[in-house]
Amino acid sequence: MPVRVDLIAAARPNFMKVAPLFHVLSQQDWCTVRLVHTGQHYDANMSDSFFRDFSLPTPDIHLEIGSGSHAEQTGRVMIAYEQVLQEQPADWTIVVGDVNSTFACAMAAVKLGIRVAHLEAGLRSRDRTMPEEINRLATDAIVDLLWTPSSDADDNLLAEGVARDKIDFVGNIMLDSFELVRERIAGAGTQDKLGLSLSRYGIVTLHRPSNVDDPSTLRSLVEQLVDVSERLPLVFAVHPRTRARLEAAGLLETLEHTPGVHLIEPQGYIDFMNLVTGASLAITDSGGxxxxxxYLGIPCLTLRRNTERPITLTEGTNRLLSPTELSAAVDAVLAEGLNADRPRPQLWDGQAAGRIADSLRKHALA
Structure with a gap:
């Protein structure tokens, strides 16, 4: 009998990561795959478009959890997924990343004696004020198999006492996702579809509470974005939460009336990455x-005190900065130029899904 595998898709960052693995596992004769969508992101722009972009089928199971506090989301996912497993058991559950559904599904499965694998395990920011860090720590502490994207993640897990035989360094599946649709990204023509005519620009995404919830911090960021836009046009994909904070602080109108700032809705992965690949730099507080x-050799300015992906600092194009440093950092990047030819981190090669499938087969059939 084939091994029954549940692949959990929970929130926007998860969808693109499960796609390459879903396609690889679906071709195996030793397992069957059930796609479970928890519904943690319920806005069509932030979930359904990712299924279309990556040719994923309609989920076999949709828990339809929706929004709520961290505790509410986690609790509802645990209850709903436990019921699914009691009625239709799986042999393995694969969870991805660090959202509330990641830990919730892992916990529900483990307590029913179902083995769990964590894709993107071992990443650490050392900042427990971030809900994602709690989810990462809790998930890695209870699962049976940990797939890491970089060697520093292995080091983190070993330091926490995880047994070596539970850890498999498989590389970064995010780049499998990019390569899966790279041709479509190149031909998307997103600038034309959005009515933009920019030959040189920066891409902006902001959503973390530390940047958008405090009106004074948000005002400082807006002032600097306006300043930067005089030298480099900016395309700002405005997260719904950020839009609400900008409106509440009376800052949305400022951006709307700044000629060099182009506000757009959140995009599907293909359209968004078309904008990223054409950008001179990225300004963000996101992880992916x-x-x-x-991977692309594009400078990235991350408005955070820390990152769970330190390899992007030591072997990549990323740099951390505080909100007050943004304008000066942009000027420094523009003076330095691009460095697209720099080496990529180990196993960031677009082949992680195949290694993950091999690892799962080895452990599942042992």
Whole structure:
């Protein structure tokens, strides 16, 4: 009987990561794959478009959890996924990343005696004020198999007492996702579709509470974005949460009336990456884009005190900065120029999904 595998898709960053693995596992004769969508992101721009972009089928199971506090989301996912497993058991559950659903599904499965693998395990920011860090620590502490994207993640897990035989360094699946649709990204023509005519620009994404929840910090960022836009046009993909904070602080109108700032809605992966690949630099507080810009050799300015992806600092194009340093950092990057030919981190090669499938087969059939 084939090994029954649940692949959990929970929130926007997860969808693109599960796609390459889903396609590889679906071709195996030793397992069957069930795609489970928890519904943690319920906005069509932030979930459904990712299924279309990566040719994923309609999920076999949709938990339809929706929004709520961290505790509410985690609790509802645990209850709903536990019921699914009790009615239709799996042999393995694969969770991805560091969102609330990651830990919730891992916990529900482990307590029912189902083996769990964590894709993108071992990443650490050392900042426990970040909900994602708690999810990473808790998930890695209870799962059976940990797939790491970089060697520093292995080091983190070993230092925490995880047994070596539970850790497999498989590389960064985010880049499999990019390569899976690279031709479509190149031909997307997103600038034309959005009515933009920019030959040189920066791409901006901001959503973390540390940057957008405090009105004074947000005002400082807006002032610097306006300043930067006088030298480099900016395309700002505005997260719904960020838009609400900008409106509440009376700052949205400022950006709307700044000629060099182009506000757009959140994009599907293909359209967004078309903008990223054409950008002179990225300004962000997100996690994934730190990896993609390192892969592409595009400077990335991350408005955070820390990152769970330090390899993008030591072997990539990423740099951390505080909100007050943004304008000066942009000037420094523009003076330095691009460095697209720099070496990529080990196993960041677009082949991680195959290594993950081999690892799962080895452990599942042992």
């Amino acid at each position: 884009i730190q990896e993609e810009t390192t």
